[in-house]
Amino acid sequence: MTNKNTILALTIATAIAAFAAPAMAQVHEVPAPPAVKWSFAGPFGKYDEGQLQRGFKIYKEVCSSCHSLSLLSIGSLADAGGPGFSEAQVAALAAEYKIKDIDDKGETIERAGRPADHFPSPFANDAAAAAANGGTAPPDMSTLAKARGYMRGFPLFVLDIFTQYQEAGPDYIHAILTGYKDAAPAGFTMPAGGNYNEYFPGHVIAMPKPLSDGQVTFDDGSPATLAQYSKDVTAFLMWAAEPKLVQRKRTGFQVMIFLIVLSGLMYFTKKKVWSAVH
Amino acid sequence: MSGNSTYQPQSKVLQWFEKRLPIGGLIHSSFVAYPTPRNLNYWWTFGGILSMMLGIQIVTGIVLAMHYTPHVDLAFKSVEAIMRDVNYGWLLRYLHANGAAMFFLAVYIHMFRGIYYGSYKEPREVLWILGVIIYLLMMATGFMGYVLVWGQMSFWAATVITNLFSAIPGVGDTIVTWLWGGYAVGNPTLNRFYSLHYLLPFVIAGVVILHVWALHVAGQNNPTGIEPKSERDTVPFTPYATVKDGFFMACFLILYCWFVFYVPNFLGHPDNYIPANPAVTPAEIVPEWYYLPFYAILRSIPDKLLGVVALFGSILILAFLPWLDTSHVKSGRYRPLFKQFFWLWVIVCIGLGWLGSKPPEGIYVIMSRLFTLYYFAFFIVILPLLGIFEKTKPLPNSISESVLGAKA
Amino acid sequence: MTTVSSAEHTRRDFLYIATGAVGAVGAAAALVPLIAQMNPDASTIAAGAPIDVDLAPIADGQIIKVFWRSKPIFISHRTKKEIDEAKNVALASLPDPEPDSERVKAGHDQWLVVIGICTHLGCIPLAHQGEFDGWFCPCHGSQYDTAGRIRKGPAPKNLPLPPYKFVSDTKIQIG
Secondary structure, X not given: OHHHHHHHHHHHHHHHHHHHXXXXXHHOOOOOOOOOOXXXXXXXXXXXXXXXXXXXXXXXXXXXXXXXXXXXXXXHHHOOOOOOOOHHHHHHHHHHOXXXXXXXXXXXXXXXXXXXXXXXXXXXXXXXXXXXXXXXXOOOOOOHHHHOOOOOOOOHHXXXXXXXXXXXXXXXXXXXXXXXXXXXXXXXXXXXXXXXXOXXXXXXXXOOOOOOOOOOOOOOOOOOOHHHHHHHHHHHHHHHHOOOHHHHHHHHHHHHHHHHHHHHHHHHHHHHHHOOOO | OOOOOOOOOOOHHHHHHHHHOOHHHHHHHHHOOOEEEOOOOHHHHHHHHHHHHHHHHHHHHXXXXXXXXXXXXXXXXXXXXXXXXXXXXXXHHHHHHHHHHHHHHHHHHHXXXXXXXXXXXXXXXXXXHHHHHHHHHHHHHHHHHHHHOOEHHHHHHHHHHHHHHHHOOOOHHHHHHHHHOOOOOOHHHHHHHHHHHHHHHHHHHHHHHHHHHHHHHHOOOOOOOOOOOOHHHEEEHHHHHHHHHHHHHHHHHHHHHHHHHHOOOOOOOHHHHOEOOOOOOOOOOOOOHHXXXXXXXXXXXXXXXXXXXXXXHHHHHHHHHHHHOOOXXXXXXXXXXXXXXXXXXXXXHHHXXXXXXXXXXXXXXXXXXXXXXXXXXXXXXXXXXXXXXXOOOOOOOOHHHHHHHHHO | OOOOOHHHHHHHHHHHHHHHHHHHHHHHHHHHHHHHOOOOOHHHHHHOOOEEXXXXXXOOOOEEEXXXXXXXXXXXXXXXXXXXXXXXXXXXXXXXXXXXXXOOOOOOOOEEEEEOOOOOOOOXXXXXXXXXXXXXXXXXXXXXXXXXXXXXXXXXXOOOOOOEEEEEOOEEEEO
16 A cells, blocks of 8 residues: 555656656756855854955945945944944944934934934935836845845755755845856847846846945955955845844754753653553 | 533632632543543644644734734834844744744644544534634635735735635625725735734634534544544543643644744745835745645636636535545545545645646646646545445454554 | 552652653743843834933023933023022922932032923923922922922922933033
8 A cells, every 4th residue: 555655656756857847947047046155054153243344344335325224223233143343333333324304493404323223225215216227226135135035946945944045045146246247148139228147037137237356445354356245245135134143043052952852851751651551 | 621520629719619610620621531542643733733833823923913013114114123123023023924834734734634534524524614614714814914024925915815806706896995995905905904813813712612622522533533432442631642742742843943943934935025016016926835735726727716716615625525525434544545545635735835836837737737626526526436436444343452453 | 550669650750840840941931032022122222322412502491301212301401599499498398308419410500400200100290380480290280399309299209310411511411
């Protein structure tokens, strides 16, 4: 009986695989983003403070001219598990920003920012952002690293549960940043205003190549290269999207240890209780 | 809930209270002395696991509601504020989001177990139908909860699912407008979904009480499908079933916590981290995994009305299962043919789930149709006929004989 | 059931107690996030940071109201008369005796900074009203003097002082 079932299941699985293979090949005309080794991957993953600080510098000097980061307070840069800025650094940084407010007389004013303020957006509203950018507003970056990804396909997506692969978003963003080509391949018709990117679905991306070698100077002596930039800013975006990742994984480890102990004890208790009837 | 209890508390105060409200006796007879078949396997622990998950969802949900704002401009932001600012907010929200998935995983195992062992058959028809009602309520609750996040998938799921009702001839559009409280999914929709999402879990809890009541009247089914005949066939619920349930609950919590702490966004769709935008539909709209088989059934049928009928029919048909299955033998263990058709049906259900996540084109459509056909044929053709033609294996005389026989 | 030796008994009891204890610890730990989530969140705490108030525009005898941590803060620019009134009270006659010097910062006698919440049941008292030239609470009739001390009515305590310091002669930082 069991044999028959197994044969049946295998036949069906083979049939599914046979049907699925060509269909999947069509979907994946864009290559899968290369896997980057992130410090925040895995059960004990942590953000690299230096990397997040560099990434923030890139965001501030490059990305922020078009992309908002509206869900984050400036003060959160000093939160535990994050870029590790000090309270004083964050207060000084906040003061650099101009925040729209209303004074005692009801007049609109611009005051110096405070750590509790959220990062101000580069455009007054979405419509203005879209109008200034060829019809599509640049997406807010607060949750971007979790809002992007790519199809992992079978069986990888099942294995991801066990390998704890949660970095499809960062890998994708990193691939986009490094995937710009100066010219589209021969035979590819590029619509006006488009840019060729190897990893963007359909290859035509509206955003012009944002980062190039030498664009941002780091204080810690890290190389001023696109390879370095794209990793650093992606890590920063991952932190922006998942600021409690370090706490989550640390708590998770404690919870796992506890549950394994509890299950073990429950198992032996169960065995003891049932020993009388078995 | 099962008959009169002989429970007599020790303390005088409790005796005084018991005489006026015999709640101690109720608990004692339902969860302590209640006889459970001694041969229950671990698939029977999922009822307890489901109660635990309902409890976790209600507790985390009440807490999340303290921080959530049901307004189109603030819903997404308030969820993100929970994730970023609220003390342990990230934990509570991930527990709730993944808890919904685990709740459905457990309910599917519970249902497959019920079908395999014929737990819907006499005298448990009402018990089974109450279960189907709970499942329907769970689907409605889960869907509305998903909408509350107000991401892209939330918004478009709300649009697509409410539009199912537009298939009703004549009054469809009127009903959909009524559901929305507007001319599209908007703030009134979000507000009423929030209200109902808070209400329905308590309705579920109420039906669960009926479900447990019905269970304790009929008694539990067991892997042999033979009713207990003597005291040798049963053991008291406490400590035997409680400790066994407890052990598997702890194991289930490991799985649940693995998702919460290590892959919390694995079961979600990245697009739901993009705030809802009524002007842009995502490239492909995919429901949460636990609705995928039904989504595949919906899409497999080229006619709008028939597709919706098939979708709802595929769930409602479960309520008729006690009368569609004509076999007098309960347990699949003694039904060699049923066993094969059952496992094929399980594979078809999982296959439909996989197809639901694929774009509706080419080979996927053909496979969806074949699988949908088998899904319904299993209920309408196979089960009624099997009862007539299947040659079942001999049943043991009693539960204890089956247990001891297996040991020998 | 077979007879159980006492050693077996002890081992079994230990197992039951250990399992129960571990389970209880887990349940207690699970309560922590459920309780902690009701405390002020990070954005509320960040918004409660100290604020600066410029005193220069406040005229002699004027009382202004500013908000810090969602609480009204009264800043009173006291006149000579008001200061004298506050100083010339017999402490023994006060329900909550406190000399005026403890109500203001040394060298800044003219500035009284108090939290504008009646110590009775939390209403906001009205300025320049009542028998003592200070504040009068419309809810239950408590009366405060020019140093924000309770003089009459059901309130038990003086108006509390917020933490503040003079950044310069005309600027204070509350918080």
